[in-house]
Amino acid sequence: MIVDELRIVGSTQTNVVMSAELIRVAQRAVRQRPANPRKEGLGQLVYPFDRDLAWAAVTYMRTPTRVLWDLYRTRAERLETLYDELCADIRDDKRALWRDGDGISVEVRRVEQFPAGERQVVGTVKNAIVDTMARRGLRLHVDPERPATRWVARQDDRGEIVVSIDLGGGSLSQRGWRRETGEAPLREHLAAVLLMLARFDPRKDVLVDPMCGSGTIPIEAYHLSRATPRQVPALRALGIDYVAEGAKSLEPSPLYPDAAPLLVGCDVDLDVLAAARDNARAARAAEAITWQRADVATLTPQVIADIARERGREPPESGLLLANPPYGERLDERDLVMVYRALAQTCRKFRGWRAGFLVGNPLLEQVFTDVIGRPRIKKPLANANLRAYFYLYEL
Numbered sequence: 001m002i003v004d005e006l007r008i009v010g011s012t013q014t015n016v017v018m019s020a021e022l023i024r025v026a027q028r029a030v031r032q033r034p035a036n037p038r039k040e041g042l043g044q045l046v047y048p049f050d051r052d053l054a055w056a057a058v059t060y061m062r063t064p065t066r067v068l069w070d071l072y073r074t075r076a077e078r079l080e081t082l083y084d085e086l087c088a089d090i091r092d093d094k095r096a097l098w099r100d101g102d103g104i105s106v107e108v109r110r111v112e113q114f115p116a117g118e119r120q121v122v123g124t125v126k127n128a129i130v131d132t133m134a135r136r137g138l139r140l141h142v143d144p145e146r147p148a149t150r151w152v153a154r155q156d157d158r159g160e161i162v163v164s165i166d167l168g169g170g171s172l173s174q175r176g177w178r179r180e181t182g183e184a185p186l187r188e189h190l191a192a193v194l195l196m197l198a199r200f201d202p203r204k205d206v207l208v209d210p211m212c213g214s215g216t217i218p219i220e221a222y223h224l225s226r227a228t229p230r231q232v233p234a235l236r237a238l239g240i241d242y243v244a245e246g247a248k249s250l251e252p253s254p255l256y257p258d259a260a261p262l263l264v265g266c267d268v269d270l271d272v273l274a275a276a277r278d279n280a281r282a283a284r285a286a287e288a289i290t291w292q293r294a295d296v297a298t299l300t301p302q303v304i305a306d307i308a309r310e311r312g313r314e315p316p317e318s319g320l321l322l323a324n325p326p327y328g329e330r331l332d333e334r335d336l337v338m339v340y341r342a343l344a345q346t347c348r349k350f351r352g353w354r355a356g357f358l359v360g361n362p363l364l365e366q367v368f369t370d371v372i373g374r375p376r377i378k379k380p381l382a383n384a385n386l387r388a389y390f391y392l393y394e395l
Ligand SMILES: C[S@@+](CC[C@H](N)C(=O)[O-])C[C@H]1O[C@@H](n2cnc3c(N)ncnc32)[C@H](O)[C@@H]1O
Pocket: 181, 182, 183, 184, 185, 186, 187, 210, 211, 212, 213, 214, 215, 216, 217, 266, 267, 268, 269, 272, 294, 295, 296, 297, 323, 324, 325, 326, 327, 339, 342
């Protein structure tokens, strides 16, 4: 069956955040409020396909891991039927998805329930596309390195195979700036999720990551504030493009170019801070972020007020402390309690601020309940396949 849907894929438990982000960027970028999505599972949103919306999602969204254009759906339970049904759909498809000489790549995900191996499914989808296009006189070839379009086939919760184009050309989590990683870097899209969950407002909030490691949260905060565009040349070839009326350039520009929040990353480890600086340079965010070596126990509002003054700003009255503190793989329980206690006691000094943490160890909540009280939000959120929670405290 031919379908026409835009699928936004992210980590589990991030549907609400992704939907809010798409509303934010679509209204600003293409003057459109998306329809209410269909939710599939806890980390997938499906919208009626719209070229402008797809362009806005791929170009500006930071919380998803992938943006897909779903094109075909089949209940086939055998490779032969899969091939026949796809060939029939592709033959009847009037959409301009291919050009003569294009390279394509095919990947499969979550097809464990299909009674054939992954490679066989890849081969069948690839053959259906290449053979049907050959009958139309278009020669396509497989090019896993630099394909014009990346195809994905996956089985959904009902067991149907859905074939899509991966509009972002692969994982959107990797922004391309990471040079150095520190110990346990946060995936970039999750940093954006945390900022959204903590309702980071760049017009009002100072952002301080007191345990910044390789700097993912402050770097992400900079680009989320500006809504920095991602350049995906393959989109234009698919006719997915948008140039705002009166725009001076065909290239997309940041949606909020004047956003200039005060961003601070602190860590006790000098090597890690050097990595954060390198990453920020690679991410073109170096000028916007202050990196400071500090043990979390020594961090005070005064330290942040001094940084604000050095940058010619008023000392902030409130802001957001946001971090993913160590979980405990490398620290024993006693040391971990000490680190969490120091973090909680530091938070107490930041009266009027908010503090958000992604952490996979329940000790943090116990310590914070003693020192600060209960969190306003506690939400399960996986971090690199580890069970974790996001906590938000009003200080
Ligand atoms: C899980 S990592 C943070 C990863 C970071 N979000 C990133 O994306 O790279 C935890 C960080 O906490 C830092 N840390 C541990 N104890 C600390 C302390 N007492 N004061 C400040 N930073 C500390 C570590 O050096 C490490 O970089």
